[in-house]
Amino acid sequence: xxxxxxxxxxxxxxxxxxxxxxxxxxxxxxxxxxxxxxxxxxxxxxxxxxxxxxxxxxxxxxxxxxxxxxxxxxxxxxxxxxxxxxxxxxxxxxxxxxxxxxxxxxxxxxxxxxxxxxxxxxxxxxxxxxxxxxxxxxxxxxxxxxxxxxxxxxxxxxxxxxxxxxxxxx
Numbered sequence: 001x002x003x004x005x006x007x008x009x010x011x012x013x014x015x016x017x018x019x020x021x022x023x024x025x026x027x028x029x030x031x032x033x034x035x036x037x038x039x040x041x042x043x044x045x046x047x048x049x050x051x052x053x054x055x056x057x058x059x060x061x062x063x064x065x066x067x068x069x070x071x072x073x074x075x076x077x078x079x080x081x082x083x084x085x086x087x088x089x090x091x092x093x094x095x096x097x098x099x100x101x102x103x104x105x106x107x108x109x110x111x112x113x114x115x116x117x118x119x120x121x122x123x124x125x126x127x128x129x130x131x132x133x134x135x136x137x138x139x140x141x142x143x144x145x146x147x148x149x150x151x152x153x154x155x156x157x158x159x160x161x162x163x164x165x166x167x168x169x170x
Contacts, residue, residue, distance in 0.1 A: 008112040010061065012098035015159050016110045016122050018059035019072045020090040020150060021079065034090055036150045041141035045130060049113070049123075055130050056123040061112060062159050065120035068092060069153055091152040094159045100124060104143035 010016070020026065020036070024043070027035045037043070045055040065071060072089040079087045097110045107128035115121045130140045151158045 010097045010110040010112050010122065012096065012101075014097050014110070015062035015094055016059050016097060016100065016124055017062055017065075017068065017092045017094035017159055018057065018124075019068070019075060019092055021072065021076060021087050022084075023086055026090050026150065034150055034152060036093060036145075036148060038145065039138075041144045042136040042138055045126065045136050045141070048125070050111075050125075053109075053111075053125040053127050055126040055136070057125075059122055059124055060118065060120040061110075061122045062094070062161055064112075064114075066161055068159065068161060089153075091150045091155075092159065093148040094151060094157075095147060099147070103147050105140060108144070 025037055025040055027037050041057070045057050048054055048056050050056075060071070062068075069089070072092075076087050076089055100108050100110055105128060107126050109125050109127065110122055111125055112122050128140075130136050132140075149157075
């Protein structure tokens with residue numbers, strides 16, 4: 001059961017990110033480099049778990065999640081143990097909450113929604129219906145496609161988690 005009281009507003013400077021782990025999330029060659037599948041948002045936005053918004057896309061908050069690479073590696077290992085062989089860490093999509101709030105059609109936001117399995121869990125949410133005839137609209141997600149780029153580890157813009165506090169500094 002989801003505790004909606006735990007869903008918290010995310011400050012403008014906080015970075016939301018989502019790991020890109022499956023081949024369907026990455027564009028097919030002949031792209032000169034890896035890039036996000038153009039239909040990513042139409043395919044990945046899910047039903048809202050909170051009645052205050054219409055759709056959501058799971059991700060994490062950078063300040064609460066530790067090393068992106070370590071987390072991604074652990075998820076890839078878990079997915080492979082579950083029988084999913086064709087998974088790999090391709091990178092992330094990431095942005096600060098202030099920029100997400102400015103993406104047209106100005107209905108996107110970020111909410112901190114920790115779970116028992118993931119204390120850093122956060123959702124990119126849509127407060128407006130993104131569907132036409134029951135399908136996520138490419139037109140209504142154009143702003144997301146224009147904003148987000150696949151960021152590979154070690155490339156400019158790849159988010160780095162802040163250093164965790166050292167014992168005695170808490």
